Amino acid sequence: LRATWLAQVLPLDQNIQFHQLMGYVVVGLSLVHTVAHVVNFALQAQSDTSPFQFWELLLTTRPGIGWVHGLASPTGVALLLLLLLMFACSSPCVRRSGYFEVFYWTHLSYLAMWLLLILHGPNFWKWLLVPGILFFLEKAFGLTVSRMAALSIVEVNLLPSKVTHLLIKRPPLFHYRPGDYLYLNIPTIARYEWHPFTISSAPEQKDTIWLHIRSQGQWTNRLYEFFKASDPANCGPKRLSRSLTMRRSQRMPQDLQP
Structure with a gap:
């Protein structure tokens, strides 16, 4: 793309900075989202009409919250833990201290996060469908080319x-x-x-x-x-x-x- 006219329109050389900025935004909004649900569950658990305790609302499928068999809460907790792990392992002290493999393999947890997000929210798959297909086509193309053009x-x-x-x-x-x-x-x-x-x-x-x-x-x-x-x-x-x-x-x- 750097050899095309798109390089004059898109800040291609700032893609890493933009990626890092989006990471901070995602982590920040995820924490706000989580805190809001935790407060809501705490208020529900204190209600005399609620048949569930706080930990049941937060960690189990019994309340039936979510798109697939009440998985919203358990998948939400798993998503937050994976996101925080990825965020921590992406810090400069990890990447630049000889532990690139830790950064690399924890970053691959995005595949598990996509699956959890599909189970977590009823509409996420609609947003993932088109970019997800393009993403996997690009990965498949790159893998095929690399296998065919092995160098020495x-x-x-x-x-x-x-x-x-x-x-x-x-x-x-x-x-x-x-x-x-x-x-x-x-x-x-x-x-x-x-x-x-x-x-x-x-x-x-x-x-x-x-x-x-x-x-x-x-x-x-x-x-x-x-x-x-x-x-x-x-x-x-x-x-x-x-x-x-x-x-x-x-x-x-x-x-x-x-």
């Missing part, structure tokens, strides 16, 4: 400050501009993890794509240590950098998915 690492240079320099064979139809980034998946390092990295090579470089990856978290450290262990003979302290050219070593991650 041509060369690896281990640089000072624990920087891993990857040279990746460039596909014929892969186009990019300076400053663009790609999502990288190396199954040997972590089969289901995708990490964004800025492309450091110039677009005019036709044969390879360059990535310079500094070791700052679990995944990037595992990447560096993997290639370091692949050639221990050349890892003396006097060498500022070393190069590994991939040939027939079965230990090297042959399939790469950008």
Whole structure:
């Protein structure tokens, strides 16, 4: 999209900031929504005409509140707990302290939250239908393309400050501009993890794509240590950098998915 006219209309480079802002809004409104229901349940439980206690209104299906078999209250509690867990694990102290996997896997709980929201409210599925279909089509398309266009690492240079320099064979139809980034998946390092990295090579470089990856978290450290262990003979302290050219070593991650 950055190569189209939409880049002049939409703030594409501020998508992360907008995503974070929406996260704060969702958490804030969810807390207001929850507090309102808790107060309402407390008032109902104090009424002489109410056959239910407070905990029954809040945690059970007995009152029959909700779209599916009175699941509004239990699913609401589960949704709030998942949302707060996702929010806590998205904080900078988690993401930037070597625990990216915690942030990544807790963020995937949005799938469980969608299911709970369908059970929680009678109209949520109507709002989810169209964007949900588009979302899953986009995910399916991306997964299909990544499986069909698996690439290979041509060369690896281990640089000072624990920087891993990857040279990746460039596909014929892969186009990019300076400053663009790609999502990288190396199954040997972590089969289901995708990490964004800025492309450091110039677009005019036709044969390879360059990535310079500094070791700052679990995944990037595992990447560096993997290639370091692949050639221990050349890892003396006097060498500022070393190069590994991939040939027939079965230990090297042959399939790469950008």
